[in-house]
Amino acid sequence: MRHHTSMSRRRLLRAGGGIGLAAAAAPLLSATAQAAPEGFRTRVTDLGPGIVQFALMSGIQVGDTVYIGSRNLTPTRVIGFHLPTRKVVSQTEIGYGHSIQALAADKDGKYLYAGILTKGDEGKPNLFRWDLSTPDKPAVGVGRTEDRDIRELAVAPDGTVYAVGGIPGKAPALWMYDPADDKMTNLGIPDPKATLARAVAATDKTVFFGAGSVLSGGGEASKASLYAYDRAKGTFSNVTPPELQKDPSLRELAVVGDRLVVGTSGSTQPAKLAVLDLADLSSYKVKTTEGKVVKNLTAKGDVIYFASDAGLYSYSAATQALAPVEFDGPDLGEIWGLDHADGKLTVVSGYGFVGEIDTAAGTSVITELGKAGAPLSPQTAMGIAADDKYVFVGGNNVITRHELGTDTVVNLRAPGEAKDAELLAGVLYTGQYSSQGIWAYDPSDDKQPHQIASFPSEQNRPLDICHDPVNRLMLVGVQSDTEGGGSLWTYSPKTGKKRAFINPVDDIQLVRAVATREGIAYLGGDNPTTKGPRGTVVAFDPVVGKELWRIDLPDSLTTGVAALAVQGGNLYGLTRKGGFFVIGLRARTVVHTADHGDICPGFAAMVTSRGRVYGVSDTTLFRFDPKTFAVSKVVPEINGAWYSGPHVNADSDGRLYTLRGHDLVRIDDKKAS
Template sequence: MGRRQLLVAGGALGLGAAAAPLLTAPAQATSEGPSSCTRVTDLGPGIEQFALMSALQVGDTVYIGSRNLEPTRVIAFHLPTRTVVSQTVLGTGHSIQALAVDPTGRYLYAGILTKGDEGKPNLFRWDLATPEKPAVGVGRTEDRDIRDLAVAPDGTVYAVGGIPGKAPALWMYDPATGKVTKLGTPDPKATLARAVAATDTKVFFGAGSVLAGGDGASKASLYAYDRATGAFADITPPEMEKDPSLRDLAVAGHRLVVSTSGSTEPAKLAVMDLADPSSYTVTTTTGKVVKNLTAHGDTVYFATDTGLHSYATTTGAIAPVAFDGDLGEVWGLDHADGTLTVVSGYGFVGEIDLATGRSVVTDLGRAGAPVVPQTTMGIAADHRYAYVGGNNAIARHDLRTGQVVNLRAPGEAKDAEVLNGVLYTGQYSSQGMWTYDPAKGGQPHQLADFPSEQNRPLDVCHDPVNELLLVGVQSDTEGGGSLWTYAPRTGRKAAYVNPVDGTQLVRAVATRDGVAYLGGDNPTAQGPRGTLVAFDPVAGRELWRLDLPASLTTGTAALAVRGRHLYGLTRKGGFFVVDLTIRRVVHTADHRAVCPGFAAMVTSRGVVYGVSDTTLFRFDPKTFAVSTVVAEINGAWYSGPHVNADHRGRLYTMRGHHLVRVEDGPVI
């Protein structure tokens, strides 16, 4: 059989499964809120899939951790039968990024990304000898999120991760005593640790600033922890110190394989002598990230944002590994018996025969993985379709038929707009802008790239005067942010870095009469926050700026324009109105009761609407007073709430895990 035949025969249409239609229940309409003119229509789950964030092969089974699904779970995919044969529900946190197995192959450990859940375990153990019994919580690290796990040959477990505002530590779990112990914080300026590996005598700790970079945060760092003495030694190769973070570590025989995430430079791959870490080789790759390290003999296999590659430790040569299709974001890579098993964020398992180059792809949903509603990101809509962003997918809701199709798009569609029937998205991380035209079919594709360190698009809006798409962006690794502009008609693009200042990112963008209004935010503990900048998006220059009153002490969360007024919300419910003709704040209020954190705003039919994690609300156009439109909307968001409007002014947002359309009566 040819490679293409195997792709189909190997499981459920493989790559095409991501576009399989998922039918929702019929829409249900209700009237609620303070006005009987408010009509809420339930359009069904926003996006449904088995999203994943980790994978590890143990024997003939691949264990896969879920991503942004509630509850969290690990599934077991049996390679010989290509079916999901068991699963365990962990029930805490939102994602599982770290998996490791003990030397006997019996116990699988899972580390949780929690976003809170104070006091609950973030380290779990599943007895693979009795998979019908659920995994149990065995401990908790003080670093809220566990990003990586390693098990030493004697069964001791080591964990790394992080919590905002605190340097990451190395943690140890002793199965004999059941205790979790903090072993130290080797890099006090790091913001996150994402890699750990262990031997009989050493533990290797990789950290950096892939999140909350800038403001003096560390770049890539690698430390060796002596298990006998408890001392840390800095063994970072100087060639890696410019990259923002250590990304992955693996012990391969007498070698330690080390990789980084790149930013202003491509990512690096190093091979170090375990007995003498000063003896090493470093190779620069073509990608911006090197991860999922696995070795066989003298060959190291790894994934980048450009695909799979092999590295020959004897010659230093890097070569691509052929695969007939798009792997997207890779979250698992293992080698066994001449076959690479790769787990894609698109929701499939690929098996690549290295001798023949043939591949078999199995869609996890059709193999028995639970396809359930996911927490969501950006939303956009027009008269025919509504779009909801998830991980490695965008759900397209047909507003006429109710049919839902999952489109493939790597990373995350953080925000989006629809212009003349065409979808435009800002894609995290370092994916630039993507587009999808339903009239042409196919899948979304990249429209424009931008400086890779400007990696997190946050807000997308359309400037009809200059015919530009405007995108506010954060740089996770370098600090600050940028404004992207793109002209759909001509294809012209530009990126204006740090238009607010060197520490403030651009959290929100609004436009009026061809002027872009940028809302600054600062994730660090020091420096200004909440600065507003009026910006010429064609000339690329500042027109004027305004600092918010001292009472509004947190950064900008959202902006919207109505007439001559610029409305704004801060990240803790502060509200302000700027009269753009006199460039002065003319109104402030505290709306934490309806907006306790992040928010989004949109202007529709002459009214500014806002949504928070809890409530959909509106502002009176004359008095600026707030009133509730839908209470307890409680959208299941991953990276902050969103609201958007179609050409008729109907609003789209999330209520729980469901997409809803809200038609609000006139408010004048």
Template sequence: MQHPPSLGRRQLLVAGGALGLAAAAGPLLTSPARATSKAPSCVRITDLGPGIQQFALMSALQVGDTVYIGSRNLEPTRVLAFHLPTRKVVAQTVLGTGHSIQALAVDSTGRYLYAGILTKGDEGKPNLFRWDLTAPDKPAVGVGRTEDRDIRDLAVAPDGTVYAVGGIPGKAPALWMYDPGTGKVTELGIPDPKATLARAVAATDTTVFFGAGSVLSGGDGASKASLYAFDRASGTFGDVTPPEMEKDPSLRDLLVSGDRLVVSTSGSTEPAKLAVMDLADLSSYSVTTTTGKVVKNLTANGDSIYFATDTGLHSYSTETEVISPVGFDGDLGEIWGLDVAGGTLAVVSGYGFVGEIDLATGRAVVTDLGEAGAPVVAQTTMGIAADHRYAYVGGNNGIARHDLRTGKVVNLRAPGEAKDAEVLGGVLYTGQYSSQGMWTYDPAKGGQPHQLAAFPSEQNRPLDVCYDPVSELLLVGVQSDTEGGGSLWTYAPKTGEKAAYINPVDGTQLVRAVATRDGVAYLGGDNPTPQGPRGTLVAFDPVAGKELWRIDLPATLTTGVAAMAVRGRHLYGLTRKGGFFVVDLTVRRVIHTADHRAVCPGFASMVTSRGVVYGVSDTTLFRFDHKTFAISTVVAEINGAWYSGPHVNADNRGRLYTMRGRHLVRVEDRPVN
């Protein structure tokens, strides 16, 4: 799908640092920067239009002949109604809070659709909404809020009572109940105090099933997959986890189908599992190991259970206990909706389409949601990379390619999320979340991005990608969401050789940042858990796979490393709360620290361009003086619309690329020495 910006929206601005980005087109002007260090500069800013535009989605549920689809990382959040007979979007409702909708459920009458929100804030606002499907022209209404900020799954019992699960960082997840009769939201208890997230819930007349684990913030004693049965009459929980599933990090999905409970997991070091349990006797069950690392979107038709994995669509026969693939001619990408009715399997893809597969013939019809009437709008973004010809912006299940000559934008397909990226010799290389390894795209060859190298699947979250010209290796810092700790990946573009060094910092610190000098990789450690060391720097030989030396950041820098860059003999770094440090690599010690929370209150990204070290936070683009290490504002109130932390990168001419709001901007900074 292509969305070329009009020439009128391509704006050139020249302004001084703290003067910000006044949105105006007109003659080129220059002015001195009003920066914290008073260092003057000329800043030229080019607005390249929306970073990535698409109808991104995160949930789907079929009710009758209509599929309801929840948006992802779009503003405002909304639910669409896609009518299968006409293959058109026939209604939508705007919820307005949060950033994504992962949970949808409908009551037994088919009248009320409930939606649960992922919020990242919005304190005090509802995260549970209800839409009356008999009056789709009327908006959904907020009916309550769970204290677990993010709702990951919903279930409606036969009597209309709604149950919600999810999580909030630093707190074990609870089971929540919404009573439509009283309008109250009630916490029913925390069955697993060591869990970090609950992602599955199902309900019958008598029992609510609660599935949790540690798919996020794993390690450090966090529990693995757990399944609890909540007795609605007594208000008590009982652990009913099949022992065969206890090694997997998390329960992923639950489905009540007749007299059976279908249970699935997310895998990590082992493949995911699928279990079918007898509701009358939960100790009677069968467990099957799948070929994928996740089993989700469970739906049943007779004795067949259909589900999605990272390897495609499958069916499971409860009679033969055999898993079989469901054929589809094409790439379904990340699947967020799966329902079966009338012999047709409706598949909602993260690529922004609905596929209808005739189970008898195997024939399929695919409808692009944008063409069907879904709003195609700017999304919050992830990794950024550029060279002289193209700039790339990562989104969900897509990467936008901006042609810097013509302004034309093309959306490329790539499953998951391009968390960070680099361009070498015109070829794009990405670190792809989750458990997708490294992907690549060569615009000279056309086609779509494809996987370049796989790495251990539990090393699932690549965070920082850089290139070492001495060893000619791509280096990727990685977090393991499920096991804790992290790794360093290396890949040689010329030879295809790869390696993964697990826990090069220690067993709890992930590798959030990587920088290089003279063939040495510098790894910045971070620990997202409350206990244990954080902020360790490791000098690492990426060819030999050996540690050379390490130092710990001063205790005054209370959080782990967020970003790093090298200039000359100095390693610059920022912590996750704006702490700044400089290491003299020749003497291997910290020689300068400062508190920059005023401009960098959280995560950050850094890059060295034209001999200057730059950084970007959620609010500000800034630079550092290489003599005094003083910070100077380049663009104030840039306020990039990021999903997983800010990014800044430079092309081979030294021009910077980052986000201003939801627009990609190119920044040419000329400090005056």
């Protein structure tokens, strides 16, 4: 979804989050050149891995060891971090899938269960069991849920395992794995309008199922729902407190003594924390929190601790007092694990460290996992951009900065995911997921990126950013995961003025792509659900917030817009399955269409460089002829290791940057003389 209005403009990344401050050297590995049949000479230079870190997505303390699941690394794995020695002492490889979001242990601490996000590895297990008494032996696959992705696990006192998750386009079910007969069973779909389940807890009699629509929300999709499953009768009962029903989704559940603790994901309103009496679920207390999420629940006595996007908090069930946890340590970033034992909180941070917080003294000890022995390996990426000095690659909670000429690589900490960004006069501007607005980073002055503008929190997923040089505005296309539709953000780097135009396409289509020419913004609409319109292109005045005209793409282009780019008087576009179109901006009509699904089977990105539009898919880097619009392969089988769709960008000289496998590559594609 990259696009230039001139080849001399500085551009930057489509970034994601990841752990930070790890430094490494990325040597110039290789360069190859080839002459293409069309008279181009293409030189590909390998710059080494784009991102190297131990990225993580889950954590749980069992005894004196914290077990941590990897995120977007190959292979997926679980490591054991030993608290007394502060060293990584064990690990097991799963071998496929992209992340491990769910970890749960049985009451004796003998077995650790791991649920993975599988990337559609059909037929393979997505539930694994690791015998912690023999950690040198690998975890084994014990079952598969048809929902594909496991988002949360719970182990009942008798050892029965319950799993929840989801798959796009299908309501989530409650799944049970019985170790006694080694079988996985679908126990039913309690909420047919939910799009994802991320919370489950179990007692000897009841399983609690929490769902909602934090992804693909809006329309007829349900909001937060809590169901109680009677293990003896095999029936579901809706026990959602009314105060929670307006939140998009249940985010976390935990059984604490004789209480059920519930955390939600907020959207237009802050998230809620609820404490229910297990003996009488109609008896409960609800507390509105400071942030947009309540997760990673743990407790000491009547004090409940939880993680939020606003920080780490405690809640007294006796007094209903809510307070931030004060300590002397650094920003914890995105928290993926939280446990309490012996007066200390153990925090697993998405920045790649484990924090031990003494709640009485307010002190902390921070251990970087890479230095403690966690395996560092290349991560899948979310964005790339370059100017004449730096190339930036984005991952989870990280933006990796590659300094050209010196081969110096630095991992910058950026919470969540910098989905896309722009370089202007050497300063980086990013759209940060989730609900974090626009951040900035000046390599000459800043140690770390920082927030400069916030926007309505339900407009949480920025997808594409470009600079409008006429109006001197940053333009950001956005998706609302929870409410449906999306928005266009505008931001002036000079004045700091910001605006958000909600649903500029319609109340169903998000804004996946943004391009600009002569002060007009071109918005590409998409729809993540199976119903409703998709593939509308809107010309929009970003100063007054007024639609100028729109085009609904032809029926032959049946999927939503994936990327836009401007070259001359034409707007180029790719759909999510390789449909290609060109709109003549003067005539405001579609002047060309084609099917490029063979080289562009899914999401795509485009950039204008040296007078031509280039595109990249999961498989191929290609260019379009500016007169005939014919497509030519530039680098076949580039097969970039992407997390949320491919990316390509160009520096001020027009050289392209993307991924080949996990490696950052520079492509110098010139017309042969």
